[in-house]
Amino acid sequence: MAAKFEHFGAFIKEGALEKYEPYLGNKHLLEEGLPPRKEITGHLHNKEALKDPNVKEYEIALDPVYADPTNRKMDRPHFWPMPATDKIATIEKSDVKYATMFLPKHSSYFASYFTITGLHGAHVLGGVLVFCYMMLPASTRIYRHNPEHLANRVEVAGLFWHFVDLVWIFVFPLFYLL
Amino acid sequence: MNNPPDISPVEHETEEYAHAVHAHVTKYLMVGGLLLAFTVITVALSYVDFGMVLSHLFHTNLSEGQGRKANVTVALLVATFKAGLVAAIFMHLAAEKRLIYRILIFTGFSCSDFSG
Numbered sequence: 001m002a003a004k005f006e007h008f009g010a011f012i013k014e015g016a017l018e019k020y021e022p023y024l025g026n027k028h029l030l031e032e033g034l035p036p037r038k039e040i041t042g043h044l045h046n047k048e049a050l051k052d053p054n055v056k057e058y059e060i061a062l063d064p065v066y067a068d069p070t071n072r073k074m075d076r077p078h079f080w081p082m083p084a085t086d087k088i089a090t091i092e093k094s095d096v097k098y099a100t101m102f103l104p105k106h107s108s109y110f111a112s113y114f115t116i117t118g119l120h121g122a123h124v125l126g127g128v129l130v131f132c133y134m135m136l137p138a139s140t141r142i143y144r145h146n147p148e149h150l151a152n153r154v155e156v157a158g159l160f161w162h163f164v165d166l167v168w169i170f171v172f173p174l175f176y177l178l
Numbered sequence: 179m180n181n182p183p184d185i186s187p188v189e190h191e192t193e194e195y196a197h198a199v200h201a202h203v204t205k206y207l208m209v210g211g212l213l214l215a216f217t218v219i220t221v222a223l224s225y226v227d228f229g230m231v232l233s234h235l236f237h238t239n240l241s242e243g244q245g246r247k248a249n250v251t252v253a254l255l256v257a258t259f260k261a262g263l264v265a266a267i268f269m270h271l272a273a274e275k276r277l278i279y280r281i282l283i284f285t286g287f288s289c290s291d292f293s294g
């Protein structure tokens with residue numbers, strides 16, 4: 001877990017890409033006919049670099065791709081996450097267009113709270129739309145024509161609704177009571 | 179010989195069916211009431227400090243973090259019971275055949291793979 005939150009990525013400015021070629025391996029990618037890499041990722045060692053303007057460079061333990069960029073095995077993303085290597089790279093801040101720790105910027109609690117409740121709200125709205133459809137004349141027509149057909153739709157809509165309910169049963173105590 | 183089967187409604191069958199529907203609705207309303215009651219219980223239990231309760235019961239001293247864990251565990255146990263009710267009765271799992279369970283187990287394994 002902890003390692004995940006040291007993960008750091010820096011997008012390199014167009015003009016400086018050449019300078020970091022040993023990490024990016026873009027000549028190799030060009031030969032392979034693949035798009036160039038513009039970001040270097042790994043574990044950030046000097047975290048103070050994020051805030052202190054006097055620190056002029058990021059020190060990162062490179063992810064395997066950037067430690068061995070011309071290896072054909074690194075050409076495409078791996079399915080399983082791979083740990084960072086021991087190889088340390090220094091990247092000058094002035095060469096970085098944009099850097100990120102892949103963290104919610106202000107508060108992890110509010111980030112997860114609004115993601116979970118927002119996503120849940122979207123599911124509830126979707127369910128309400130489906131139930132509204134059940135009350136339209138189109139559904140009445142289906143009912144007259146073939147009641148089993150509409151019964152099946154109601155059954156499936158009910159299953160979806162209770163699945164959303166199931167999620168709320170866990171979300172409510174965890175986010176609102178504890 | 180190839181005449182379609184006679185599906186015109188039979189009086190007493192329709193009555194039986196209507197009776198069964200009525201029994202179902204009563205069951206769903208009762209389960210719904212039970213779920214509401216357990217929601218109230220969950221809220222009430224969230225005011226209880228289970229760290230203190232356990233400390234008293236077992237004559238130990240639980241830290242604040244351990245007490246919090248105890249409260250989360252209790253809330254999750256109640257929630258799991260409620261989820262079981264919803265799945266078994268509202269989602270008709272209690273009345274499902276074996277095939278559905280096989281598919282459900284398969285889905286469960288797949289999900290645990292991704293979250294692991």
